[in-house]
Amino acid sequence: DGGITQSPKYLFRKEGQNVTLSCEQNLNHDAMYWYRQDPGQGLRLIYYSQIVNDFQKGDIAEGYSVSREKKESFPLTVTSAQKNPTAFYLCASSLNYQETQYFGPGTRLLVL
Amino acid sequence: KQEVTQIPAALSVPEGENLVLNCSFTDSAIYNLQWFRQDPGKGLTSLLLIQSSQREQTSGRLNASLDKSSGRSTLYIAASQPGDSATYLCASLSGGYNKLIFGAGTRLAVHP
Numbered sequence: 001d002g003g004i005t006q007s008p009k010y011l012f013r014k015e016g017q018n019v020t021l022s023c024e025q026n027l028n029h030d031a032m033y034w035y036r037q038d039p040g041q042g043l044r045l046i047y048y049s050q051i052v053n054d055f056q057k058g059d060i061a062e063g064y065s066v067s068r069e070k071k072e073s074f075p076l077t078v079t080s081a082q083k084n085p086t087a088f089y090l091c092a093s094s095l096n097y098q099e100t101q102y103f104g105p106g107t108r109l110l111v112l
Numbered sequence: 113k114q115e116v117t118q119i120p121a122a123l124s125v126p127e128g129e130n131l132v133l134n135c136s137f138t139d140s141a142i143y144n145l146q147w148f149r150q151d152p153g154k155g156l157t158s159l160l161l162i163q164s165s166q167r168e169q170t171s172g173r174l175n176a177s178l179d180k181s182s183g184r185s186t187l188y189i190a191a192s193q194p195g196d197s198a199t200y201l202c203a204s205l206s207g208g209y210n211k212l213i214f215g216a217g218t219r220l221a222v223h224p
Contacts, residue, residue, distance in 0.1 A: 090155055103148075104155050105154060
């Protein structure tokens with residue numbers, strides 16, 4: 001089964017804690033993306049990676065960090081510096097940046 | 113800076129109606145325009161991608177058009193069904209052609 005997976009489905013963060021969201025794809029895509037979605041709003045780009053070992057900041061990168069050590073994996077860490085982390089986080093991948101993006105099922109992050 | 117707007121924000125129609133969802137963008141220098149569907153609490157599913165050199169794309173009961181000169185795209189849904197109920201988002205590939213800019217979406221409800 002080819003696709004893109006995200007885990008966990010729900011994640012709870014305590015004050016001052018860093019948490020990591022997982023994103024894995026077996027589509028052999030070069031490009032991967034992280035988006036944040038707030039209620040009633042469109043998606044906003046956090047980070048993207050066009051190739052292994054390289055990534056770029058998106059529009060709202062402050063308080064987040066990523067790594068791209070393997071082609072199939074692009075984890076996102078929400079650091080304690082992100083003061084309003086409650087949102088729905090979506091990971092996507094594409095063959096390259098010009099092609100259709102395929103999305104995972106999302107992770108909902110809540111603050112305790 | 114590219115801005116993408118979708119009108120209306122919400123739409124409720126009886127089953128069987130043909131309907132049109134609108135998407136406008138401020139910068140006509142786009143590489144492509146994409147339409148997605150999102151069910152509540154889920155990730156996005158790609159519906160149609162229109163390259164900047166194309167005028168329209170069709171998939172089943174869906175037809176998307178693109179008019180770069182006026183900065184508009186429309187998604188036409190023929191013979192709507194309750195299963196079409198979802199949020200529909202459009203996105204333009206812009207910003208040096210390496211990131212999608214999303215609209216806030218149109219929430220569609222098709223009632224029997």
